[in-house]
Amino acid sequence: MEYIPVLLMIGVAGALGVIVLFASWLLGPKLPNPRKSIPFECGVPSYGSSKHRFSVRFYLVAILFLLFDVEAIFFFPWAVVYKQYLSVNAFILIEMGVFVGILLVGYYYVLRKGALEWD
Amino acid sequence: MKDFILLLPEIFLGLTLAGIIAGEIGYYGEKVRLITATALAGLAGAFVQSWAIYRHGDALVWGQDLSVDALSLFFKMFFILLAGLTIVASIFTKEVDSNKRAEFCALVVASTLAMGLAACSADMLLGFLVLQFMNVVSYCLAAYGKRSSLSTEAAMKHLVLGSASSALFLFGLALLFAHTRTLNIYEMHHVLQSNPIPVQTGLVIFILMFSAFCYQFGAFPMHLASPDVLEGSPTVVSSFLSLGSRVAGFAMALRFFVVVFAKPVLEGGATDPSSAQQWTAIGGFQWQQIVALASGATMLVGALLALRQSGAKRLISYLVMAESGFLLMGLLVLDQSGVAALLYSLLIQLFALVGAFSVVGFLLDEIESDRLSDLHAALSRSIPECISLILFLVCLVGLPPFPGFIGKFVLIGSVIHRGWYLLAAAGVITMAISTAAVARLAFSLVRNFKDAGQFQWPRWEPRRVYLMALLLPLLLIGFFAEPLLAWTAHSARFILW
Numbered sequence: 053m054e055y056i057p058v059l060l061m062i063g064v065a066g067a068l069g070v071i072v073l074f075a076s077w078l079l080g081p082k083l084p085n086p087r088k089s090i091p092f093e094c095g096v097p098s099y100g101s102s103k104h105r106f107s108v109r110f111y112l113v114a115i116l117f118l119l120f121d122v123e124a125i126f127f128f129p130w131a132v133v134y135k136q137y138l139s140v141n142a143f144i145l146i147e148m149g150v151f152v153g154i155l156l157v158g159y160y161y162v163l164r165k166g167a168l169e170w171d
Numbered sequence: 172m173k174d175f176i177l178l179l180p181e182i183f184l185g186l187t188l189a190g191i192i193a194g195e196i197g198y199y200g201e202k203v204r205l206i207t208a209t210a211l212a213g214l215a216g217a218f219v220q221s222w223a224i225y226r227h228g229d230a231l232v233w234g235q236d237l238s239v240d241a242l243s244l245f246f247k248m249f250f251i252l253l254a255g256l257t258i259v260a261s262i263f264t265k266e267v268d269s270n271k272r273a274e275f276c277a278l279v280v281a282s283t284l285a286m287g288l289a290a291c292s293a294d295m296l297l298g299f300l301v302l303q304f305m306n307v308v309s310y311c312l313a314a315y316g317k318r319s320s321l322s323t324e325a326a327m328k329h330l331v332l333g334s335a336s337s338a339l340f341l342f343g344l345a346l347l348f349a350h351t352r353t354l355n356i357y358e359m360h361h362v363l364q365s366n367p368i369p370v371q372t373g374l375v376i377f378i379l380m381f382s383a384f385c386y387q388f389g390a391f392p393m394h395l396a397s398p399d400v401l402e403g404s405p406t407v408v409s410s411f412l413s414l415g416s417r418v419a420g421f422a423m424a425l426r427f428f429v430v431v432f433a434k435p436v437l438e439g440g441a442t443d444p445s446s447a448q449q450w451t452a453i454g455g456f457q458w459q460q461i462v463a464l465a466s467g468a469t470m471l472v473g474a475l476l477a478l479r480q481s482g483a484k485r486l487i488s489y490l491v492m493a494e495s496g497f498l499l500m501g502l503l504v505l506d507q508s509g510v511a512a513l514l515y516s517l518l519i520q521l522f523a524l525v526g527a528f529s530v531v532g533f534l535l536d537e538i539e540s541d542r543l544s545d546l547h548a549a550l551s552r553s554i555p556e557c558i559s560l561i562l563f564l565v566c567l568v569g570l571p572p573f574p575g576f577i578g579k580f581v582l583i584g585s586v587i588h589r590g591w592y593l594l595a596a597a598g599v600i601t602m603a604i605s606t607a608a609v610a611r612l613a614f615s616l617v618r619n620f621k622d623a624g625q626f627q628w629p630r631w632e633p634r635r636v637y638l639m640a641l642l643l644p645l646l647l648i649g650f651f652a653e654p655l656l657a658w659t660a661h662s663a664r665f666i667l668w
Contacts, residue, residue, distance in 0.1 A: 157192075160196075161192060161196055164196040165196065
C-alpha cells in the first residue's frame with residue numbers, strides 16, 4: 053500500500069517521456085535534408101568511417117579501475133565499525149593494513165608489467 | 172595454531188604463488204627457469220606436507236569452515252600432482268612460450284590452491300568463492316593461446332556458461348540458506364533432520380545446485396561447452412582443466428550432496444556416523460534418480476559423440492565427458508565402496524589423460540594438425556608417442572586387462588549391487604562405444620604402417636622419458652589394484668555430521 057505513490061511516479065515519468073516524444077513527432081516539420089541527417093560533430097564536417105578499432109588499453113584501464121574500486125567499496129563497512137573496534141585494540145587497523153598491503157603488491161605488479169602504460 | 176598446521180599445504184602453496192609472482196616481475200631471460208623450478212619445488216613441498224597431515228586425524232578447522240580429512244587430503248595430493256605434471260608438460264610444448272612460462276606457472280599454482288580449498292570447504296559461501304577463484308583462473312588459462320581464435324572462443328564460452336552456472340549455484344544456495352539459516356553443511360544437515368525441507372523446494376534446490384555442479388564436471392545437461400573449451404585451449408591447459416576443475420567439482424559435490432542430502436545407515440548398534448559403510452538419501456524426493464539420469468545420459472552422449480569426431484583432441488574431450496558419467500555413478504550409490512571406486516578411477520584418469528593430451532600436444536607441435544586423416548604422418552616420426560597414446564586411451568576407456576578396467580568394474584559392480592541395472596547396462600554399452608572411438612584413433616595412427624619407412628630405434632628424448640614416467644604409474648596402479656582400492660576406501664572417510 054505504501055508503494056502506490058512510487059508506482060504512480062513510475063507511470064507518470066514513463067507517460068511524460070512518451071508524450072513528449074509523440075508531440076515532437078506530431079508537431080515537428082518533416083523536411084529531411086542530407087546535410088541535416090549527418091551526425092552532429094560540433095559544426096565540423098565529419099570525414100571517414102566511424103568504425104575503427106579502439107586500443108585495448110581502454111579495457112585494461114577499465115578492468116583495473118574495477119578491481120581497485122571494489123577494494124575501495126570494502127573500506128565502507130570497515131569504516132562503519134572502525135571506531136567501535138579501535139577502542140578494544142589496534143587489530144582492526146592492522147587487519148586493514150594487511151588488506152591494503154596485499155592490494156598494493158598487486159598494484160606494484162601492474163606497474164612493473166606496464167599495464168598502465170599508454171604506448 | 173593447530174589450524175595453521177593443518178592448513179600448511181595451502182599456506183605453502185600461497186607462499187609459492189607469491190614467490191612466482193615476485194620472480195616474474197623481477198627475473199628476465201635465463202633466470203626464468205628458476206621460476207619453474209620454484210613452482211615445482213613449492214608443489215613438491217605442499218605434497219609432502221599433505222602426505223604428512225594425512226596420517227593425522229580428521230579435523231574441522233578455521234571456525235568449522237574447512238574440513239581437513241582423508242578425502243580432502245587425497246584430493247589435495249591429486250591436484251598438486253596434476254599441477255606438477257602440467258608444469259613439466261609445458262616445458263616440452265611449443266604452445267606455452269618460454270618467456271611466458273612464469274605467468275603460466277603462477278596461474279596453475281593459483282588454480283591448484285583453489286582446487287585444494289574446494290575439496291575441503293564445509294562452508295558453502297567459502298565453497299562458492301573458491302569455485303569462482305578456480306573458474307576465473309581457468310578462463311585465463313583457456314585463453315592462453317592468444318594468437319589462436321579457437322582459444323579465445325573456448326575462453327569466451329567457458330566464461331559465459333561458467334558465470335551462468337555460478338548464478339544457478341547461488342540461487343540454489345540462497346533458497347537452501349533461506350530454509351536452514353546456515354551456510355555450514357554440517358549444521359544444514361542437523362537442521363534438515365529436525366525440520367525437513369518441503370519436497371518441491373528441495374527438488375528445486377537440488378536441481379539448481381546439481382546443474383551448477385554438472386557444468387563443473389561437464390555432465391549432461393550442462394555439457395555443451397566442455398568439449399569446445401577442451402579443444403580450443405592449449406593442450407597442456409586442456410589436460411589441466413579436464414582433470415583439475417572437473418575433479419574439484421566432484422570433490423565439492425561429493426561432500427555437499429552426501430552431507431546435506433543423505434544420512435548414515437548405522438548397522439549393528441553402531442553410534443559413530445563416520446563408521447557407516449553406506450548412506451541413504453533424505454529430502455523426500457528421489458534425487459538419486461536425477462543423478463542416475465544425468466550419469467547415463469552423459470556417458471552415452473559422450474561416447475556416441477566421440478565416435479563421430481574427426482579431430483583427436485575433440486575425441487578425447489568427449490571421452491572425458493563419458494568418464495564424468497562413470498564417476499557420477501560413484502556419487503549416486505551412496506556407499507563407501509562406490510566412493511572408493513570413484514577415487515581409484517580418478518587416479519587412473521590422472522595419468523591417462525595427462526599422457527593422452529601430452530601426446531596430442533606433441534603431435535600438434537610436430538605435424539601441426541590433430542585431424543585423424545593427418546595422423547598417419549605422425550607414425551614415422553614418433554612411434555613411442557603414438558604407441559603411448561593408444562595405451563593411455565585404452566587405460567582410460569577401461570579395456571581389460573589394463574588398469575582402467577578394474578576401476579570401471581568396481582564402479583559398475585557397486586551400481587549393480589544397489590539395483591541400478593539399467594545404468595549398469597548403459598555403462599557397459601558406453602565402454603564398448605568408447606573402445607570403438609579409441610579404435611578409430613588407433614587405426615588412423617597405424618593405418619599406413621607399411622609406409623612408415625625403415626625402422627629406427629627411438630632416441631631417448633626428454634619428452635619420451637616424461638611419457639614413460641606417466642605410463643609406469645598406470646601399470647603400477649593396475650598391478651597394485653587391491654592395496655590402492657583399500658587406500659581409497661580409507662580415504663573415503665570424511666567428517667560426517
